[in-house]
Amino acid sequence: MGTYPESGQPPNGEGSAERAPKSPTWASQARGLALASAPAALLAGIVILIVLAFLATLAFVGVINAVFILQRWPTAYLPLWSGPLWNSLFLTIASYLLGFAVAVPLGLVRAYGVGKTRNRIALLFYAPVTGYVHAIRGTPFFVQLWLVFFVVIEAAPRLNVLGWNVYFWAGLLALTLNTIGYQAEVFRGGFQAVGQGQVEAAKAVGLTGPQVFLHITLPQGLRLITLPLTNEFIALFKASTIVSYISVYELFVWAENLGVRFGHPIEGFLMISLYYLLINIPLSRAVTYLERRLRIPGLGTQPGGESFAFRFLGRGDETRRVASWSHAQPIRTRSGLRQASNGFAQVPTRSRGGLVPAGRQQPRDGDDDRPVPAGVPATTAASEPGLPAS
């Protein structure tokens, strides 16, 4: 014991260094990346050109008043000064966080209130929680908003809160109640996706039920649901426009006012579209980045996964590019690009989950950082030369 019984192979594949061809130069790396991102950049460029041409045409025929936009930009077109953007953001973030706090226990009830190993407490709440989730997910948010609004309006005089901005809090309440329903289902899915074997093993070590949840189910489940949780935030942010109907002064109202006061509705709505994009796109990119940084091999999905059209924005996703475009670039080591920058770099792309079934077919030690021969896509790595027969 203490040696490597498999084949006497050194850990982490240090021995493979001399098998790798000469290290890539800066220029060849740049060329490789340029080649690799060329198709995506081309497509993105075409899309942008089409959009610009469309806007230019509208401006030319006078539907959009370009002079108006340029003149009014500093004053009228920066809703930052007057607060609607902050109102939109506050409504979204506050309701999202409140919803998160409530949805975790509701998700627990939904996950463990049913089935062979159901929990007694969860069983007690299962029916009402399920009813709530179905009610929220089965009715339009617009209708829910009006219901909440009138209830709040009825209740407000009795609660002695007339000094408050009741409309605003009604909007926040409606958004929160709505996102609770959706997030609860996301959490339920995450908790149920954690394997029964993991729970059993934790129990066998002697952990109590709450400890199993805190140390096994929650950390594993959360990693599995970052994507749907991000989706829910974006959906909620967009849904926050609807609370404008109960006179909450947020981005949509502001754009509408611009149309009414200045007669330029298209410009106003285009501008708030831009604001939504400027927040949502960096947000999803940040989450993708975080997901990659925090990824644990064998848990969760493959790296990458955000939409193809977004690739041209921001710095490239090296890991995925190397996997899918390796024939186009001279970089030989699968994680060579990221190796220097962080500790997770030693994790090879292929061992990161999805495609590898759990259990016996997991990658073995020594798989890390093995050179990828030029001209062979990384996905066929099983046939790499120099791989010891296993």
Added chain:
Amino acid sequence: MTMVRIRGLHKSFGSLHVLRGVDLDVNRGDVLCIIGPSGSGKSTLLRCTNLLIYPDQGDIFIEDVKVNSREVRPEWVRQQIGMVFQQFNLFTHLTALRNVMLGLVRVKGMDAAAARSKAEFELERVGLAEKKDAYPAQLSGGQQQRVAIARALAMDPKVMLFDEPTSALDPEYIHEVLDVMKRLAEEGMTMMVVTHEMGFAKEVADSIIFFNQGQIVERGSPEEIFDRPGHERTKAFVGKILR
């Protein structure tokens, strides 16, 4: 001295009567191998022993303490009993070291530094000190199973339960797990092993149980079970396996 004593154990899943009255004694330091056809209730017997499944009827004693009673916390019982699973079941989001440390910190209440050195010691024992920072997915099946053994050993269990520990392994990795188990037996650990590795059973077991349809058909030394089985069904099973 009797480490594990089981009396009149019954368990049903719905209409399926899995355990039909099992009586069993395991002495301190003994290795008991349980063989038998699949679906005969061997795994259920092990899971009942550490209360992952509650028996419907019957008593389980660990060192003369009745463990399936209301006064005993199941977590306490499971802490006394180490379990190794067929599918390893390492915590996928934790490194090998953290897998071993989790129980020490959260169940035994050790501080992080003490738990770390204890965990490193246990990984050293199964020959995986260099792999302590690897995640389960980065380890071979054999290595994962050895980490799982280290995780169970770290809790200083009185009994170790092995539920077909080599059945999910590629043939080339089986011996490294069996080697660890053999050494454990030599060190005097009390073990109950459900296995299809007849070579291991012959070499290491103090006694062997042939289990069929939720009942113990025959119990004896390896020589008795393999060379001169007394029961027809044992004869048929052993004949098939050893052919």
